Amino acid sequence: MCGRYSLTASVEDIVEHFQLLRPVKFHPSYNIAPNQKILNIVELDDGSRKAVNLFWGLVPSWSKDSKNSAHLINARMETIREKPSFRSAFKHRRCLIPADGFYEWERRNGKQAFHIHREDRQPFAFAGLWEQWQHDTETLYSCTIITTAANELMQPIHERMPVIIPTQHYHDWLNKTANTNDAYALLDDQAYTNMTTTPVSDWVNSPRHHDARCTEPALQ
Template sequence: MCGRFTLHASELEILQEYELDQEIPGYETRYNIAPGQDILAVIHDGNSKRAGFLKWGLVPSWSKDPKIGYKMINARSETAHEKPSFKSLLSRRRCLIVADSFYEWQRNENGKQPKRISLQNRKLFAFAGLWDKWEHNGKKLYTCTILTRKANEFMQPIHDRMPVILPKEAEDEWLAPVRMDPEQAHGFISNVPIEQLDAYDVSDYVNSAQNEGDHCIRPLA
């Protein structure tokens, strides 16, 4: 799964990386982003790309209870095209979830060791995401989920799952405002190559979602 990540790039870096024309109101750097929080995503509105915040934890438009979002922070890319919660979103509501690293916890004899994982060749990258709009009694929620895949050889000793990280050249195709058949979207994700990753141990300070700041990403002595 993917249950915690970081985004401490500057707003200018994000605007330049994703060729965005508008500023990002409310943006601030984050070192310990957790489920249930608002996370930065890029969508295509049919005219242009724009960035904004979506709540992490998908609430499908048809759901009666918004609390379902806490169970839907991730979607398995292998089966998302078969699931009612994700099938239609693969066709029409794809997004980029911007990050510069993510955390995973590796089991060892002492419990679990948190690790920070990033790309070797890129500072900023995007998880493949899906989003939806939920509305009930005048209340609106815009929420999202991160697609995951089976871990590659690098990640397998750490965890058996990992987020789908889009290569730079695949981002615009994923985001394009065109309908994809769910099977087509599944094939697209299945064929996305996995870029080279780096990982190092960090303090269990990051275990609590209430903890923030660059202490979260400092290498463990």
């Protein structure tokens, strides 16, 4: 699964990396947790990209309410084409979720936290889905991060990992008119070739901590 991640890049870096034409509003954090608004990138009808802040924990459009429903922070790649919670969003509402690292906890030797990031520390993007829930005058826009089976890098830490979309395929993933089979084919692990894992201290265990100490290497 993916339940915590970091995004500490500057606004300028985000605008350049995702080729945005509009201003970006977000709060950099070393420890982003579910059930808060997070930065998403969506593609408009004219092909331009827009940065929006969506609630992390997808609420399906058919849910009876937005508060007591189980908020789906992750969507399994294997079932997004069939599961009612994600099926429509996969066809019509794909998004990119900017990050520069994510956390996972390896439990076989205690509970060691790892920060997984690019070797050059540059930003990247998770594959995501977004949804609109509406009832009377209340509207909620929410999102989820797609996960897949762990590759060789991640298997020693956890059995799942978030899907990362390679930079050259951002448009292919966001394009609303793309063939869904082509979009699904992008959900492999080729973007992990430049990733590495760093054991970090237990400071990151608390979602209340969101400063640079979260990514400091653990003392050996």
